[in-house]
Amino acid sequence: MFVFDGHSDLLTDITSRRINGEKNIFQTRHYHKLIKGGVNAVIAVVWIDPPYDSNPPARMMEIIKNGYAELYPLNDVVFPIKNANELDLAIENNKIGIILGMEGLSGLEDDPEGLYFLYELGLRHASLTWNEANSFATGVRANRENKGLTSAGKRAVKIMEELGIIIDVSHADEKTFWDIVDVTSVPIIASHSNAYNLCPVNRNLKDDQVKAIANSGGIVGVNSWPEFVDKENPSLSKLVDHIDYLVNLAGVNHVAFGFDFTDFLEDTAVSSFKTGDTVITPGINSATEIPNIIKALQARGYSNQDLEKICYKNLRDLFRIITTK
Numbered sequence: 001m002f003v004f005d006g007h008s009d010l011l012t013d014i015t016s017r018r019i020n021g022e023k024n025i026f027q028t029r030h031y032h033k034l035i036k037g038g039v040n041a042v043i044a045v046v047w048i049d050p051p052y053d054s055n056p057p058a059r060m061m062e063i064i065k066n067g068y069a070e071l072y073p074l075n076d077v078v079f080p081i082k083n084a085n086e087l088d089l090a091i092e093n094n095k096i097g098i099i100l101g102m103e104g105l106s107g108l109e110d111d112p113e114g115l116y117f118l119y120e121l122g123l124r125h126a127s128l129t130w131n132e133a134n135s136f137a138t139g140v141r142a143n144r145e146n147k148g149l150t151s152a153g154k155r156a157v158k159i160m161e162e163l164g165i166i167i168d169v170s171h172a173d174e175k176t177f178w179d180i181v182d183v184t185s186v187p188i189i190a191s192h193s194n195a196y197n198l199c200p201v202n203r204n205l206k207d208d209q210v211k212a213i214a215n216s217g218g219i220v221g222v223n224s225w226p227e228f229v230d231k232e233n234p235s236l237s238k239l240v241d242h243i244d245y246l247v248n249l250a251g252v253n254h255v256a257f258g259f260d261f262t263d264f265l266e267d268t269a270v271s272s273f274k275t276g277d278t279v280i281t282p283g284i285n286s287a288t289e290i291p292n293i294i295k296a297l298q299a300r301g302y303s304n305q306d307l308e309k310i311c312y313k314n315l316r317d318l319f320r321i322i323t324t325k
Contacts (some may be wrong), residue, residue, distance in 0.1 A: 001039045001086035001292060001307060001308065001311050001312070002038065002041075002091065002311060002312040003037060003038045003039045003040060003041075003257065003311050003312060004040065004041040004042070004256065004257065004311065004315040004316055005039050005041070005042040005043070005193040005208055005257055005258065005259050005287070006042075006043050006189065006192065006219075006221035006256055006257060006258035006315055007043055007045065007101075007170070007192035007221060007223070007258035007259065007260050007262075008042045008044050008045070008259075008261065009041065009044075009045060009047055009049075009103075009260070009261075009265060010026070010030050010042070010044050010264065011044045011045065011046060011047075011063050011066070011067045011188055012047050012063065013025065013029065013030075013082070013265060013266075014048055014066055014067060014070045014071075014263065015062060015063045015066040015067070015140065016028075016266060018066045018070065019062075019066070020071070023041060023070075024070075025070060026070055026071060026074065026205070027074070027076075029264060030264065030287075031076065031077075031096070033286060033287040033288050034096055035096075035141060035228075035285035035286065036288045037286075037288050037289070037290035038290055038291065038294075039096065039290065040071065040090075040091045040096060040097065040188050040312070041081070041087055041090075041091070041097040041098075041099070041289055041312070041315070041316070042096065042097075042099070042254075043098065043099045043105060043125050043191065043258075044067070044079075044098050044100065044101060045101040045102060045103040045125070046060055046063045046064060046067075046100070046101070046102050046103065046107065047063075047103040047104070048060060048103075048104060048106050048107055048130065051134070052324050053106065054185055056107045056134075057107050057109060057158060059107065060102075060106075060107025060108075061107070064068050064100075067079075067100070068165065069098060073254055075095075076096065076097045076125075077095055077097070077098055078090040078094055078095050078096070078097050078098065078281070079097075079098040079100070079122075079250055080098065080100040080121070080122030080123075080124070081097040081098060081099045081122075081124070081126055081321065082122055082124060083124075083288065083318050083319075083320075083322035083323040083324065084316060084317075084319050084323060085249045085251075087099075087220050087316065087319065088258060088316075096173070098119050098126070098214055099124050099125060099319070100123050100124060100189075101122060101123070101124070101125030101126060101166075101168070102118065102126040102127065103127055103130050103140070103168075103171070103255060104127055104128065104129045104132070104134065104171070105126060105127075105128050105129070105134065105135075105136050105156060106129070106130070106132065106134040106135075106173065106297060108135075108136075109135060110135035110136075110152055112136065112151075112152050112155040112159055113154035113155075113159070115156060115159045115160065115165065116159070116163070119163045120181075123165060124164070124166060124322075124323055125165060125166040125168060125191075125317070126156075126160060126165055126166070126167070126168060127167075127168035127169065127170060127171055127191075128149070128153050128156060128157075128169055128172065128180075129137070129142075129172060129176065130171050131171055135150060135153075136149070136150055136152050136153035136157065137149050137153045137172060137176040137179075137180075138155050138162065138172070138175060138176045139171050139172065139173060139176075140171055140172070140203055141202075142162075142173065143300045147175040147176065147298065148173075148175035148176050148178075148179040149175040149176055149179035149180065149183065149240055151261075151265075152180075153179070153231070155185055155202070156193040157180060157183050157184060158183070161184065161185065161186050162265075164323045164324070165322070166188075166189060166318070166319070166322050167186065167188045167189070168175035168188070168189050168190065168191045169188055169189070169190050169213070170189075170190045170191050170192050170193045170203070170221075170223075171257070173202070174209075177209055177212075178212075181212050182257065183307045184216065185298065186216070186321075186322065187216045187218040187219070187223065187318055187321060187322065188213055188215075188216050188218040188220065189213070189218050189219045189220070189250065189318065190209075190213055190219075190220045190258075191221045192217075192222075192223040192225075192227045192258035192259070192260040193205050193220060193221070193222075193223055193228070193258075194222055194223055194229065194239075194242040194251075195207075195210070195245045195246055196209075196239070197244050197245065198230075198241055198245055199227075199228055199229060199230055199231060199242070201228060201231065201305045202213075203223075203227075204226055205220060207249060209210060210246060210249050210250050210254075211249065211250060213250070213254065214218060214249075214250035214251060214254040215246070217318070217321070218254065218318065219254050219255065219256045219314050219315060220238060220246055220250065220254060220256070220288065221255075221256045221257055221258025221315070222243055222254055222255065222256075222257060222258065222259075223258055223259065223260045224239055224260060224261065224281050224284045224285070225260050225281070226280060226281045229242065229281050234236045234281040234282070235281065235282055235283065235294055236281065236282065236283030236284045236292055236293060237296065239281060239284055239293065240293065240296045240300065242289070243255060243297065243310065244300065247306075249308075250266040252306045252309050252310065253309060253314060255309075255310050255314065256311075256314045256315045257290075257293075257310065257315075259284070259287070259290070261285070261286050261287060262312045263280075263285055263286040264286075292302075294307060294311065295323040297310070
């Protein structure tokens with residue numbers, strides 16, 4: 001079964017290793033894991049990871065440069081995928097389609113017009129912020145007094161709508177979330193977030209947020225990071241509980257995968273966002289274990305039609321809607 005992973009930090013890994021002199025990182029460290037997991041499409045994000053957040057524009061360009069240098073020449077992937085037709089062609093030819101995304105716009109400093117430049121480079125997905133507050137919006141760990149979308153953030157949202165860039169609300173604080181809902185007229189996604197009622201952490205979504213995403217025609221991608229699955233005892237079964245909850249709340253057409261695997265990241269990168277000791281969810285810790293969650297969903301009675309929606313079709317169909325301009 002095809003799998004579309006709505007969130008991956010593989011570009012961070014590629015960049016860090018290329019800086020240290022490695023080459024062919026995707027082929028040696030990622031490709032076979034993705035193939036074993038059945039992944040045919042992935043949104044690979046530019047994440048301005050600490051400590052590189054002291055100079056976001058430089059880090060943004062460093063990641064984009066290394067991502068292109070690594071992925072663009074490869075015959076077994078298509079990068080960047082710019083629309084759903086290119087994605088379908090890649091899969092028909094047994095290639096992995098990789099979509100360029102941004103996990104926060106801090107690399108643009110305070111200039112939303114930079115989105116036009118990034119779009120021409122292939123950008124088709126973006127969130128306005130990571131955990132921090134920036135010139136566009138407020139993330140879930142920010143403490144600034146005036147939260148939510150700034151005027152630059154509202155302009156960025158309108159540019160993304162105009163161009164056909166998926167708007168992602170994962171990592172947005174609640175004020176930013178609702179500001180985005182208020183100013184958008186297109187489907188939005190939370191690419192890697194779970195249900196707050198099952199795991200009450202600020203990165204997960206409350207019921208009214210989930211319903212708002214579904215009402216927009218958008219999607220929630222479930223996240224395997226243990227702190228968002230269960231604060232005490234994360235497990236594959238409990239991640240499936242999140243899927244059950246979201247499907248019952250919003251409908252199967254609005255749930256997908258955004259695994260956010262960290263098995264390949266360096267400890268320094270992981271330490272910038274983890275708050276506890278646990279760094280794995282047993283049974284779903286890397287792309288190679290994706291078949292485990294598909295089997296678990298089958299065991300709970302999900303039909304093949306519903307599995308196809310969750311695994312692939314929901315994100316593909318939304319990608320088609322947003323990028324058809």
